[in-house]
Amino acid sequence: MCNEAAKRRTIIKNDMTSDGGCDYVRIVDRAKSGCKKSLDELVEAVSPKLKAYIYRLTLDRNLTEDLLQDVLLQMVKSLGNLRQSEKFWPWIYRTASGKVCQHYRSKNLKVKTLSITDMTSAPHNSQDRQNSDYDIQDTQDDGLTVVMRKELVKSVFAAMEKLKLNYRNVLVLRCMEQRTFVEIAEIMNCSETVARVQFFRARGSLKKRLAGSGFGKAYVLPALALFAGLTSPSKAAVSIPAATAEVGFLAGFIGYASTKIAAIILMFIIAAGVFLPTIFNNTNESLISDLPDRDQIKSFYFVEQSWNGDMSGNTNLIRGRSLSKGAYEQWFYFPQGVDGPMFFAMQRWDPQMLGKLCSWRQDGSGNYYFHSGEQTIYIQNYRLPLSSLQTRRLPSDSPEFTAFLDSVEGRCPDIDYTRDPKTGLLAGVLDHRFYNAQEFSSSIRYNNFNQTDFDNFRYKWPADANVTDQRDALHKNLAAFVKITGQINGIPLEGQGCIVFVYDQLAQTTPWLKIKIGDTEIIDNLQAAVLLKNGVKFYYPPGTFFNGLARPWLGMHTVDIVRRDAAAQKVKFITTPPAQNDELADYSIGITFIDKPAKLDYKVSYFSDLLNEIVFYANDKEIGQMNFEYTIDNEAIKNRPQIDSGKKIRQLDGLWLMKLADGSL
16 A cells, blocks of 8 residues: 555656646646645655755755745645646746745845855755765766866856846756746746846856856856756756757847847837837737837736835845835726826735735725725725835836936836837836846736726725725815915915816816916816916916816826926926824925926825915025815805817916916916
8 A cells, every 4th residue: 555655656746747748737636626635745746846946046955945845835825826727837936936035035145055065965855865976076087077077066156156046047947947938937927038038148147157267158058957967856967958048039139238239239120110029029928019009098007016215226135124015916097098087906915926915996986995904995085106205107108208207206227117119108127126036027018908897806805894984074075175375476366276086076076276366367177278367368278277286086196296297397396205203194295396497395295185385486585375275165166167268279388387486477
């Protein structure tokens, strides 16, 4: 009986490690269905392969044992969530890779290497001890050959030690674990082309480091084979076919384009539009796919990692001050097109996207936050700004708009963006902020869901979750009457208007604005806009005089709306974070628009998401202010002013509030 059980385990082990037939799929299926015997067999079968993989990334036997147990425990807990059993190997490699990366990030450690003595004398387990060690001196070669082999071994491990972890990972997956580039892309969460590019660059980096020790490019594959043999459980000799190192023309060219001259050539080819888009579109999963024109965008989706600390991710991680806060899966939907109101949903995961955490949903009815720990849904006044208080950017933003924001707020040097040369849309993001961890790649998917899909948010909140309404009376009313007071250069300023807090309320209530400053009157009812000055009417596009003011029905926080208004007119600004003495207090965020000789100082309440005050300056001297008071007056908000249609529609060159400050309005 014991012999039969051992024979069965051997068969299962061979099935699991060969990846050949469908037997391992049946084993996984049975384990997923709750068969404890199959689960035990699965653990026993995958352990040696996982152990070798983890060891090749860490080169630390004790750490390998610890991480292996973590990975197996995670496998047992999460196996039921694996939708496709045939995807088991990419899934389990991704889990193991994530555990390794997480360890080095959380502990702020560098990947270690072992001495040659350690590599050749310390076997992996008791079974290894029954085998002869892979001793580099145990050969029939002459002394010179033995010396050269020793030097090669030293050079190989020195080179592998200095490789970035994601480079070592892709080399191990391709050359030692025999994964396809499609599988590697799945494991490393990137496109197939990016996986090929990473392998190309990893191979080049290894070649360069070996060359520094006097070994030419012909030694790359033998070096990898030697590393594979010395780090395998049996320490048996390993051969790596030359075809394994091939990446294809496109990946090689993109990898080569990291040099300045090649980058110029690549840019020229893209600009010429001769053949590169065709090549991209013929890849299994292209870096740049067939993207829609901007005016056809209704939705987009992407995942990004979020970090604490300032913008220099690697620096902060080395100092131990910044760790990943997790992966954020995000959906954006635009019911009226990409320049109109925005719905937003976001699911936060742990960094490996194995466990769901909190989530947000901001749609036409309101702003919701699900606290997974408290199992509570909070209904909030405000739209979600970025925790860094940087201006929210969208994949649909033009390169010029993004470049201006970069010039004002800075750009993270550790994140690379890929744009479609045809549409200018953002196509993908490659995040290098991980210290001693693999790069995080995310593609932007456009128009891959509709409003019905958005309404059926894929991560449903528990039906029995508690619901806490944190909105004030003003926001529960869904609309407010606005009284505007102030003065400009001693001339009284007075006005009124209506503000709507959620998109759905637009069906019943239309925002409007009416302001009088001396002999100048401004009226905007979102269907028309007019400026009356000295009895003469000047007509402008609807919404012109809402620019620079709060418009919560658009789906962004006021701090984002007004700063994006400024950036659209190339007006520079400075954001002043609040002093958070009390996290529950509705603290104020300061924003300063600068367009000499004019300057505007904004005060925006964070939790109420309301614009409270604008102070006007000319030549650094305060010349006036505009104050906003919000009340519930459902009769007053119905007094929407009517505007007759104008024959000639002017375009206002610049932000009207800046022109009000410098006297050019």
